[in-house]
Amino acid sequence: MADMPRTNHEPDVSVIIGAYEAMPYLIRCLESVEAQTIGAGRLEIVAVDDGSTDGTGEYLEEFAARTAIPTRVVRQANSGGPSGPRNLGLKLARGRYVFFLDADDYFGEEALERMVAMGDRAGTDVVLGKIVGVNRGAAKSMWKETVERADLYTSNIKFTLSAQKLFRRDLLVRLGMAFDEKLKTGEDALFTMEAYLRGNGVSVVADYTCYYLVGREDRNQMTKKGGYQRRFDSARALMGLIADLAPAGPRRDSLMVRPFVITLLPQFGPGLVKQSDAVRRKKMALAAPLMDAHWTPELGRRLKVHERLRLTALAAGRLDLLLDIASFLRDKKEPEVIRRGDRILLAYPHYDEAAKGSVLPEHAYEVAVTEWVGGRRIEPPQRKPHVSFARRVVRKARRTVLSALRAPRAHRV
Structure with missing residues (x-):
């Protein structure tokens, strides 16, 4: 769906920050927004302090008073999770796109400029910018190449479902999308997968580090909490x-x-x-x-x-x-790696019983995707395409007909 022309009152991106006990990480987070090459005139910040007691709310208000980026700060009682602040920020956002920036993390300087350009060029509703971990791991398999339209079913983008993406706001508003506030973990995966499935395509910016995912030294992160x-x-x-x-x-x-x-x-x-x-x-x-x-x-x-x-x-x-x-x-x-005809099997516990037709089925032990055993790469065998019995019958009949047509015809008397 094409966007309406941008007006002076409509920023390109609303950066939504839900913050709870975010000091001192919030300082670098906000500095990275100010440093964006897209420019302050194309941005707005909507920040929600979720009942912090460490000075997070006060720092947000100080920042809003001096930054060139239009910034709105809302302070509320603690909601118990990231969904409430994100949903409130989304309601207040005015940008063509929204980006959910965690207060612990920070942007690469060209992140928003590159992602907005990609979304506008490709017409997609979700843009993924390359993420790297700082003092923590981060998924890597989906950043092999920059693509305007990634295939959700064959690519690895389904393995990055965090909320740190650029979303076209029109999609979210039109579908009435919001983070599920009843879920205490995985709410971002649910939101992002819905946008993937119901939106008009997903782009990937893999040739520039757009987002730095920070592991807090105090380990005070929601993803590490809960039973x-x-x-x-x-x-x-x-x-x-x-x-x-x-x-x-x-x-x-x-x-x-x-x-x-x-x-x-x-x-x-x-x-x-x-x-x-x-x-x-x-x-x-x-x-x-x-x-x-x-x-x-x-x-x-x-x-x-x-x-x-x-x-x-x-x-x-x-x-x-x-x-x-x-x-x-x-x-x-x-x-143990076992080769049996055109199959490769891995002898995990109970393999011997399975081979005799009991306990777990033998085919459950069969290599079907790339495996690593003892430092060795094990690839599944390349199987010949299966040809059904019906297809073989049709092919045989076709050959018979062709043979009859090619045979010399008897002269009429």
């Missing part, structure tokens, strides 16, 4: 959204990899071994309806063997098998 219940709530919400917006089939399966592997599976990793039996069984009970509703063997073919095995055991309700695999991973053991 396992919140992770299941997040997985349930994201799986439900994907099921609602993507028809069943390969494309849905490609998106479901994200909540299964990133949100659900870590709850059944090596740490499961040292947890109490009560916690383990509670986790199994929470996972059961998710597995029943959304797990498919076709989805499993998109995963590494140890991921597929754990989820297959989880779907079968077999805590005993899960614990055996989790112990194997905890002890950093390496599975």
Whole structure:
């Protein structure tokens, strides 16, 4: 959808900052907004202090009084999470685009100029700018190249669902989108995936570092807080959204990899071994309806063997098998690589029984994506395309007809 011409009262970007106990990180955050090469006249800042007690609110007000960027500061009682401040900021925003900037983090100087140019050129509703971690890790697989329109189903953009993106505000307003304030973790993944699925395309700016994701020394970050219940709530919400917006089939399966592997599976990793039996069984009970509703063997073919095995055991309700695999991973053991005809299998726990047709199915041990074992790269075999029986019959009939047509015809008498 084309934008209306920009007026003097409409900034290109509204930078929305939800801040809670953000000092001293907020100082560099705001400096990075002022340093944007897009220029102060094309920006506005909407900052919401979410009940801070460390001087965050006072610093925001001081900044607003002296900066050339139009800045609105709202101070409110603590809401308990990032969704409330972001939603309020979105309601107050006037820009063609909005960017949700965390108060701990900061921009590269050309970030907004490059991302706005990309969104305008490509006509897309979401623009991803390259993110790097500072004192913490950050996803890397989606920054291999700059693309005007990324394919959601075949690319890795589904593995970056944080809110730190440039969103076309018209999309958000038109769809009535907002962050789910009931979710205490994963609310940004839900919001971003909906924008990916319902918007007019996603662009990627990978040739410039747009965003610096900062690991706080005091570790006072929402992503590090909360118990396992919140992770299941997040997985349930994201799986439900994907099921609602993507028809069943390969494309849905490609998106479901994200909540299964990133949100659900870590709850059944090596740490499961040292947890109490009560916690383990509670986790199994929470996972059961998710597995029943959304797990498919076709989805499993998109995963590494140890991921597929754990989820297959989880779907079968077999805590005993899960614990055996989790112990194997905890002890950093390496599975034996077994080549059988045109298949490669990894002998994780219970492989011997599976090979005899019991316990977990043997195909669950089969390499279907790139694996690393003992420092060696293991690639899945390249299989010949499957030709159905019906197609073979048609081909044979076609050859028969062609042969008959080419045969010399008898002269009429």
